[in-house]
Amino acid sequence: MSTGADPLRTDQLPDRVEGALRQFFASRAAVIETVGGGYREAVTALESFVLRGGKRVRPTFAWTGWLGAGGDPEGPDAEAVLQACASLELVQAGALVHDDIIDASTTRRGFPTIHVEFGELHRRSGWRGRPEQFGESAAILLGDLALVWADDMLHSAGLAPEVVARVTPVWSAMRTEVLGGQYLDIAGEVAADESVESAMRVNRYKTAAYTIERPLHLGAVFAGADDDLIDAYRRFGTGIGLAFQLRDDLLGVFGDPEVTGKPSGDDLRAGKRTVLYALALAAADASDPAAAELLRTSIGTDLSDAEVERIRAVLVELGAVARVEDRIDALTADAFEALDSSGATEAGKELLRASALAATRRVA
C-alpha cells in the first residue's frame, strides 16, 4: 500500500528493519530449541542486543542506494531487498560484540556489553572459574553467531539468483575490508603509529567502506545498477564516510559531553590514533617541539579536564582542527559532485544529500 507522505518509505525503515530482524530470529527458534540447554537464553540476549540497536544506518544507506538506482518500494522484490538490507545489522552486531571485547568496553547502547552481561550471569549463578573468562567466551560465540546469521539472513532473503551472484563479491569485500580496518586499528594503536596515512586507512576501511560505500554499493547491485552509478555511489560513499569519521574525531575531542553523551576529550584519554591527532603531531614536529612532546606524553593517559582543555588549545593553534575541517569540506564537496552528476534518481539524490549533511555537520 502506497503511503502518500513518504513514497520511498524511508521514515518507516528503522521499524521495518527491526521487524525483519524479529522475523529472522523467530525463524531460528526451531533449530535453537533442538539444540536445547541454555542456548535459547544466550540467543535471547543476542536478540535483545540486536533489537535495541541504533539508527540502522547501514540498512538505510543500502535501501536508499537501491531506491536511487530505481528500486521500487512497492515492487515485487522490495521485501527481499528489505531483508537483505536488514542483514547488515547482524554483521554490525557481530562486529560490535567482538569490538567490545577487544576494547574492554563495559556499556553499549545504554546496557552492559554482552561479555559483561554474561560475566554477570556467571557471577550471579555462582559458577566455577573466572566470570570474565566465561563472559568473553560467551561473547566470542554470540558474535560469531551474529556474523554467520548475517550470511544466513542475506542468503534466505529471497533475492533472485542473478542478484545473489552480483551481491556475493560486494558482500565479501565489505566484510574483508571491515575486519582489515579493525585489525589495522588495533595494530596501529599498540605500535603507536603516528602517520596520517595509517589513520586515514583505518577510517577508510573500518568506517567509510563498511558504513556507507559498501551498503550503497549493495543497494546498487540489488537494483542491477550500471557501473557508472556504482562508481558514483562508491565515490560519494567514501567521501561522506571519511568526512563522517573526521567529524567524529573532532567531536571526540571538542564535543559537548551534554550533547555527545561521552566524557569530554574521550578519544584523547582512550589513546585513539585519529587523523586529527596525526595532523597535529606532524605540524608540531615541524614547528613546535614542546607541543609535540605534550601530545606524545598525553595521549592514552588519564587526563584532567584542564589538561584536555590545554590539548584542545594546542590542536587549534597547530592548525590541525582547521585542516580537518578543510578535509571534511573537500571530501563532502567531491562526494556531492559525484552524486549530483550521477544517474541516480532525483528522489534518491535528495535522500542521500540529506543523509550526508546529517553525517558530516552533526554535533553529536
Next chain:
Amino acid sequence: MSTGADPLRTDQLPDRVEGALRQFFASRAAVIETVGGGYREAVTALESFVLRGGKRVRPTFAWTGWLGAGGDPEGPDAEAVLQACASLELVQAGALVHDDIIDASTTRRGFPTIHVEFGELHRRSGWRGRPEQFGESAAILLGDLALVWADDMLHSAGLAPEVVARVTPVWSAMRTEVLGGQYLDIAGEVAADESVESAMRVNRYKTAAYTIERPLHLGAVFAGADDDLIDAYRRFGTGIGLAFQLRDDLLGVFGDPEVTGKPSGDDLRAGKRTVLYALALAAADASDPAAAELLRTSIGTDLSDAEVERIRAVLVELGAVARVEDRIDALTADAFEALDSSGATEAGKELLRASALAATRRVA
C-alpha cells in the same frame, strides 16, 4: 582424467582440498593489498594455520556423501563441489582459532595458537599494552575472517543456483548447531553440569552434527539426493559422530600418551564433562558414595599419575567404561544399519563404512 587405482579420487582429497584453499587465499590477495598496512601479514598467519591443518575430515565426509549420492568425480560439477567441501575447513579454522582463546590453549597442530602467535609478535615488537590482549584481539578478528571467508568460498564455488538454494538451510543449521554445542560446552563446564543428557547434547551438536552428520547432509544436497538418503545419512552421521566422541572420551582418560600425543588422563585434569564421567557419577551416586566423592573432588584438578590411575580403576569398577563401550557398539550398529539399507552407491557405502570404523575403533 580418471585414475584407475582410485576412481572416486578420495585418497587425493586432502591435497585437492589444500589446493582449493590455497587458490581461495590467492583470490583474496587483491582486496587484502587494497586495505594494506599489516593486514597481509595477519592474513598470512591465518593462511598458514589453515594450510597446515589436519586430516580434512569434514570435506572428506561431504565429498564422500556426494559420491555416495551419485556425484560424479569426473563430472562437470566436481570442481565446484570440491571447493564447497573445502570451505568447511574455513569454518573449522574459525572455530579452532576462537576455541583456542576460549580454552586458553597454547599450541595447536604443533604450533603456537593464533592468539599466542600474535601475543609473541607484540612482545617481540616492543609494542604498547599487554601482549595477551593484543594476541586475543587479533585472534578474534582472524577467526571472524575465517568464518566469513567460509561463506564467501561456499558462495563463490560455482554451485548451480538450485543447489545453493538447497545448501543454504543445511549450512545455516550446521553453523548454528556447532556454536550452540560450543556454548553448551562452556556453560556446562562452569555450572559443573553432571547430567549424561547434557554431555550427550554437547557431543551431538559440537561434534556429531558438525563433523559428520551435516557434512554428509551437505554432500547429499550437492548431489540432489532424495529425502530417504538424506535421512539415512543423517542417522548414520549422528550415530558414528556420537560413537567417535565417546571413543575420544575413553582415549582422553585411558589413551596411551605415546600414541595419542596427549598427557595421560588429560580430560580429567582439564575438567571435561564427558559422558563417561557423567555415567560414572550417576552409578557412584547410586551405589558408592566414596567413589562419587573422589570423582567430584578430582575433576579439573592437577592430578598425579597415581591419582589418574586410581580414577581409571574407579571408572572401570563402576561399569562406566563398559557402558560407554556398549553405547559405542549400539550407535555404530544403528548407524551401519541406516547406511546398509540406504540408497547410497555401493562404493559410497564402502568408503563410509571404512571411515566409520576408523573413527570409532581408533586408539589415538
